[in-house]
Amino acid sequence: MMSSGKSRVKMRPPRNRDSGDVNFDESWAVLSTAMQEMYRKNASRLSYEELYRTAYTLVLKKHAERLYNSFKTFVAQHLREVVSTELAPLASNTTNSLLTSTVGGGGVTSTIAVPLAAADKREGGIRFLKAVKGQWDDHCLCMRMISDILMYMDRVYCKELQLPLIYDAGLALFRDHVIRNNEFQVGEHIYAIILDQIQLERDGDIVDTSAIKATVLMLESLTEDKIDGETVYSRSFEPKFLRSSVDFYATETDKLSRECDSSQYLIKTEKRLQEEFERAMSYLSLTSEPKITKIVEENLITKNMVSVIKSDASGLTFMISNDRFDDLKRLYRLCKRVDPEKTDLRSALIARIIQQGGEINQDAIEVLKHPDKSKGVTVQNAATIAAFKWVEEVLGLKEKYDRILSDTMDGDNQIQTSLTNAFSSFINQINRCSEFLSLFIDDNLKKGLKGKTEDEAEAVLDRAITLFRYITDKDMFETYYKTHLAKRLLGGRSISDDVERMMITKLKMEVGFSFTTKLEGMFKDMKVSNDIMQEYRAHVQNTDPERTIDMAVSVLTSTNWPVSLSTIESHTCVYPPEIERIKRSFEKFYVDRHSGRVLTWNPNMGNADIRVAFRKRKHELNVSTYAMVILMLFNDLADGESLTFAEIKAATSIPDNELIRNLQSLAVVPKTRILIKQPMSKDINAADRFSFNLGFESQYIRIKIPTVAYINKTETETERKGTMDKVDELRRYQTDAAIVRIMKARKSLEHNILVAEVTGQLSSHFHPDAALIKKRIDAMLEREYIERSAENRQLYHYLA
Numbered sequence: 137m138m139s140s141g142k143s144r145v146k147m148r149p150p151r152n153r154d155s156g157d158v159n160f161d162e163s164w165a166v167l168s169t170a171m172q173e174m175y176r177k178n179a180s181r182l183s184y185e186e187l188y189r190t191a192y193t194l195v196l197k198k199h200a201e202r203l204y205n206s207f208k209t210f211v212a213q214h215l216r217e218v219v220s221t222e223l224a225p226l227a228s229n230t231t232n233s234l235l236t237s238t239v240g241g242g243g244v245t246s247t248i249a250v251p252l253a254a255a256d257k258r259e260g261g262i263r264f265l266k267a268v269k270g271q272w273d274d275h276c277l278c279m280r281m282i283s284d285i286l287m288y289m290d291r292v293y294c295k296e297l298q299l300p301l302i303y304d305a306g307l308a309l310f311r312d313h314v315i316r317n318n319e320f321q322v323g324e325h326i327y328a329i330i331l332d333q334i335q336l337e338r339d340g341d342i343v344d345t346s347a348i349k350a351t352v353l354m355l356e357s358l359t360e361d362k363i364d365g366e367t368v369y370s371r372s373f374e375p376k377f378l379r380s381s382v383d384f385y386a387t388e389t390d391k392l393s394r395e396c397d398s399s400q401y402l403i404k405t406e407k408r409l410q411e412e413f414e415r416a417m418s419y420l421s422l423t424s425e426p427k428i429t430k431i432v433e434e435n436l437i438t439k440n441m442v443s444v445i446k447s448d449a450s451g452l453t454f455m456i457s458n459d460r461f462d463d464l465k466r467l468y469r470l471c472k473r474v475d476p477e478k479t480d481l482r483s484a485l486i487a488r489i490i491q492q493g494g495e496i497n498q499d500a501i502e503v504l505k506h507p508d509k510s511k512g513v514t515v516q517n518a519a520t521i522a523a524f525k526w527v528e529e530v531l532g533l534k535e536k537y538d539r540i541l542s543d544t545m546d547g548d549n550q551i552q553t554s555l556t557n558a559f560s561s562f563i564n565q566i567n568r569c570s571e572f573l574s575l576f577i578d579d580n581l582k583k584g585l586k587g588k589t590e591d592e593a594e595a596v597l598d599r600a601i602t603l604f605r606y607i608t609d610k611d612m613f614e615t616y617y618k619t620h621l622a623k624r625l626l627g628g629r630s631i632s633d634d635v636e637r638m639m640i641t642k643l644k645m646e647v648g649f650s651f652t653t654k655l656e657g658m659f660k661d662m663k664v665s666n667d668i669m670q671e672y673r674a675h676v677q678n679t680d681p682e683r684t685i686d687m688a689v690s691v692l693t694s695t696n697w698p699v700s701l702s703t704i705e706s707h708t709c710v711y712p713p714e715i716e717r718i719k720r721s722f723e724k725f726y727v728d729r730h731s732g733r734v735l736t737w738n739p740n741m742g743n744a745d746i747r748v749a750f751r752k753r754k755h756e757l758n759v760s761t762y763a764m765v766i767l768m769l770f771n772d773l774a775d776g777e778s779l780t781f782a783e784i785k786a787a788t789s790i791p792d793n794e795l796i797r798n799l800q801s802l803a804v805v806p807k808t809r810i811l812i813k814q815p816m817s818k819d820i821n822a823a824d825r826f827s828f829n830l831g832f833e834s835q836y837i838r839i840k841i842p843t844v845a846y847i848n849k850t851e852t853e854t855e856r857k858g859t860m861d862k863v864d865e866l867r868r869y870q871t872d873a874a875i876v877r878i879m880k881a882r883k884s885l886e887h888n889i890l891v892a893e894v895t896g897q898l899s900s901h902f903h904p905d906a907a908l909i910k911k912r913i914d915a916m917l918e919r920e921y922i923e924r925s926a927e928n929r930q931l932y933h934y935l936a
Contacts, residue, residue, distance in 0.1 A: 158197045163190050167203075167285070168210055174278045175214060184284070192288045200293035204305075207286065211306055215313040218271055224320045226264045258336055261329035262344045265351045268326060272310065272354045279306035311358040315368060326351060327373050331380050334415070338384065349419035356421055369421055377420075381428055385435035393440055397450035402466040405436040409473075437474045445484045452484045456540065464544040468551075482554040485537075489555065492533055493562025500526040500566065504850070519850040520575065523568070527576040531599050534559060560606045571850060573603050574616035581636060582629045593635050601642050610647055611870075611901040612863055617643075619698045621655060625662055626690055626741040633659070647900055657696035665690040672725055680721070687718050691726070691735070709739045709761070710789045712768040739765075740794065748810070751830045757810070758840040762790050763798045767810065770828040778812075778827035781820060796820045800844040807834075808841040867902060871912040874898055879922050879934040887913070887930045 167190055170182050194203045283290065283302040290301045300308060315323040330351065333343045355369035363371070388408070392401050409432050416425035445452045445467070455463045471481040503522035537555050545551050563569050577600050588596070607613055624630040637659070644652045669688055676683055711719060723735055742761030747754055759767065765788050769779060779787075785795055799820050803811040810832055814825045851859060874897045879885060885893075891909050898904045913932070916922050925931035 158193050158199070160194060160199045160202055163194050163199075164203070164206055166190055168206070170285070171210060171278070171282060172214075174281050175274065177274075179281060187285045188287070191286050195289045195292055200289050203286070203289060204293065204299065207282070207302065208305060208309060211309045212313050215275070215309060216317070219314055219317050219320050219322055222271060223264070223267060223314070223322055226260075226267050227320055227322060227325045258333065258341065258343060261332055262347045264325060265329055265347045268314070268322065269347065269350045269354060271314065275306065275310050279303045282306065307358060308361065311368060315355075315358065315372075323368070323372060326355075327376050330373065331377060334377070335380075335384070337415070338411070345419040352420055370423060374421070374424055374427070377424065378427055378431060381431050382435070385432055389435045389440055392436070393443065398444045398447045398454070398467075399450055399460065399463045401440075401444055402463060402470060405432075405470060406466055408432055408436060433474045437470050441471060441474070442480050445480055452481075453488055456488060456536075461540070461544050464540060468545045468548070472548075478548070478550060482551055485551065486554050486558040489533070489537065489558035490562050493530070493559065494565070496526060496529045496533065497562060497566045499529075500568075500572075504568070523572040523575045523850050524579065526566070526569075526572050527603065530559075530563060531603060534602060535599075556606070560608070563603070563606045564608045568850070568856075569607055570609055570613035571616050571856075573600060573607065574613055574620050575850065576600060577617065577639065578620035578624065581631060581639065582624055590634075593632075594638060597635070597639050597642060600639075601646060604643070604646060609863075609902040610651070611866065612859075614651060614901075615698070615859060615863055615866075618655065618658075621658060622698050623741065625658060627743065651901070654696045657693060661692050661696060662690065665692075668726070672722060675725055676721075683718070685714060685718055687722065689722055694736075708789050708791065709737075709765060710787065711739075711765060715765075715768075750832045752833060753837075755832075755834060755836075756838045758838065759802075760798060760843050762788075762794050763802055763841065763843070765790065766795075766798055766802065770811075773828065775830065776827065778814070778825040781822050781824050781826070784826065797844045799826065801841055802826075805841075805844070808839065810841070867904070867908065868912060870898060870901065871904060871909060872916065875909075875912060875916050876921055879916075879932065882934070884925075884931060884933050886928075887932065890932060 167187060170187050173179060173182060191203065194200065280303065283306070286302045293299070294301050299305070315326070317323070330348055333348055337343045352369060352373075355373055356367050358368040360366035360368070360371050385408075392404055396404060409429065412428045412432055413425060416422065416428060420428075447454070452464075452467070454460070455467070468478070468481065471478050500522045504519055507518040507522075537559075541547055541552055541555065566572075577597075580596050580600075604610070604613065621636070624636070630636050640652050640655050640659075643655070668691055672689075673686075719737065726735060727733065739761040743758060744761055744764035745756060745758050746764055746767065747756050748767070757767075766784060769784060769787055773779070781795075781799070784790075784799070785792070788795070790798070799811070799813075800818070801808060803809060803813040803826055804816075804818055804820075810829055811826045812829045813820075814827070871894065874894045875890070878890060878893050878897070890913070891906060894909050895904055895906075913922070917924065917932075920935055922932045922934055925933060
């Protein structure tokens with residue numbers, strides 16, 4: 137019996153009992169009749185052994201070539217008949233997706249072409265594909281049975297002459313006489329139907345994907361002659377599919393651009409990409425997936441994404457301003473598909489950050505330029521509030537973009553670098569960023585962190601460090617931070633030494649130990665001062681047990697502390713006799729134990745607790761050292777007597793600016809009006825008179841009288857100029873040291889390389905200007921630390 141399975145039975149060749157020739161025509165008639173029965177699905181009646189022996193004999197008797205050609209002729213004829221009788225009628229009903237309709241009367245007819253409805257197109261096309269697929273399945277089954285019969289010819293004749301095996305030759309015949317039938321254009325009908333089905337699906341209709349998939353598998357099974365790896369699918373259908381897709385998505389891009397905002401455009405673009413991916417995975421070839429994806433990306437993303445990003449009404453700016461994180465995530469995913477560098481997205485993000493940062497900067501600058509326009513606050517407080525607001529808004533902006541980066545852009549390193557550059561750009565555009573940040577930290581370390589846990593305190597400091605990283609002139613920040621830290625330590629205003637040290641540790645991790653050496657030295661001075669005061673109090677207890685005035689002194693190393701605090705020129709004072717006697721006692725005690733050292737007293741940062749008797753009750757006042765000196769003058773005055781501003785100045789030698797601030801604190805502020813000023817006004821003039829206010833009342837026993845403006849405050853232009861002068865001087869020293877250090881190590885160096893290396897060494901503290909480096913090189917030449925080469929004026933030599 138004839139088998140239709142794939143498995144082949146290994147048979148011995150029959151014995152050659154007949155040594156005579158064989159009649160080819162008779163043998164072929166037997167074989168061709170059997171083949172016809174196979175196509176008619178009557179193979180069960182056939183004898184496999186008889187057919188195999190017949191084919192074997194023909195090959196053995198040297199009729200293999202005729203048998204091979206006859207096989208091909210028979211199959212080709214059969215396939216042409218199949219096309220003309222089975223497939224052509226179905227193909228005519230789907231040609232150009234039209235129906236034929238007859239109209240008219242009286243024996244006169246007219247044929248018109250009517251477009252098929254979607255359902256008709258879908259059903260007619262699918263019927264044709266299934267018919268082709270049915271013929272293909274039948275043909276493949278017959279080819280398996282025929283190849284079993286002609287197995288000996290495959291093994292002996294086809295392999296020796298390198299001809300296609302029977303099964304492969306049968307598939308090639310199907311390709312040439314069915315798919316590429318020139319008369320009925322079966323292949324073109326197949327391609328058109330599949331493309332039509334794809335278009336229907338793209339338009340939202342439902343199609344029979346199983347029929348299309350089966351047809352595609354057929355096309356992939358049909359290989360091209362003499363072209364390795366090429367199939368009918370890749371050679372004939374896929375180019376048509378890709379061309380039609382290019383046309384479709386060109387139109388789709390225009391349509392979506394007109395009808396959709398950016399959000400809808402992104403959603404529909406992702407939907408189209410997903411649809412094409414699923415289509416390729418579902419019923420097209422996997423080889424088509426990257427090609428169709430590229431077409432969608434080029435049309436919907438590459439050609440139009442800049443417009444989507446820059447759209448005023450719904451683009452990137454709108455998405456960021458309205459926290460449209462889902463849209464931002466889609467935007468990132470789509471941009472990443474076509475441009476690994478995300479160039480357009482990064483450029484738009486940078487521009488937006490710089491724009492928002494510029495607005496924050498402008499608001500702060502306006503307040504600094506016109507602080508008098510701020511309502512409800514003093515001029516100085518307005519500038520300070522503006523500084524705090526600037527820091528908070530910058531940090532808020534940074535936190536927002538950090539969230540955008542992590543939640544919508546997968547923490548992309550390239551985008552993170554762009555964000556860093558953008559923030560650094562606008563932050564350093566405002567030349568007071570270092571001062572603002574130091575004020576913010578000072579405010580938090582002085583009072584802002586009260587009641588917070590250690591983790592919460594560290595979170596606040598981490599926010600400050602985040603902003604610190606962007607500041608270019610870190611030496612400027614160091615100058616301000618050192619001044620503010622000094623005031624906290626000396627005034628006892630720091631909430632916790634642990635938190636202070638935590639901040640210094642964070643700064644050290646960012647810029648190295650050299651940056652924080654002096655800050656740590658300040659803490660060391662405070663600890664040493666505490667030890668000295670314990671020894672001094674023990675000394676006083678033994679030598680002067682009757683003393684009623686206690687004194688605490690902080691002994692500071694001048695190189696560790698801000699210059700403004702470690703010099704005496706601007707902080708002079710004539711102390712009351714009893715204070716002077718105690719001061720000299722401490723000087724003698726200290727010098728006896730540390731010979732060769734000189735103490736310079738600085739009353740600017742001191743404070744005092746004094747007990748004052750008023751008419752109704754006594755109060756304990758906590759005042760600055762200067763205020764204490766001023767109040768002590770009124771001990772020797774009778775009731776009702778007064779002192780002028782000039783008299784107070786002559787008696788105390790307190791600098792004018794400090795004297796004015798302290799008199800305002802004592803005589804102008806309503807709640808702490810210990811002195812009575814005549815005439816009463818906020819301003820202090822040389823002719824003003826001051827008398828002791830015996831009638832002062834307060835519900836509190838202990839009263840703290842802060843010095844006016846002795847709060848976190850921005851510098852005035854004069855103060856800022858002084859700070860800049862000090863920083864510029866320090867930068868000159870640092871630049872000189874870097875030049876000498878580099879030249880000592882390298883011995884000889886060209887000018888441009890020296891400038892680059894000096895810039896690299898100093899960039900962690902500030903961004904040195906090339907003109908400054910050139911000027912310092914000239915100074916090193918004049919001082920004969922280095923010399924120019926006689927042969928090359930751009931070459932320097934180190935002089936030991």
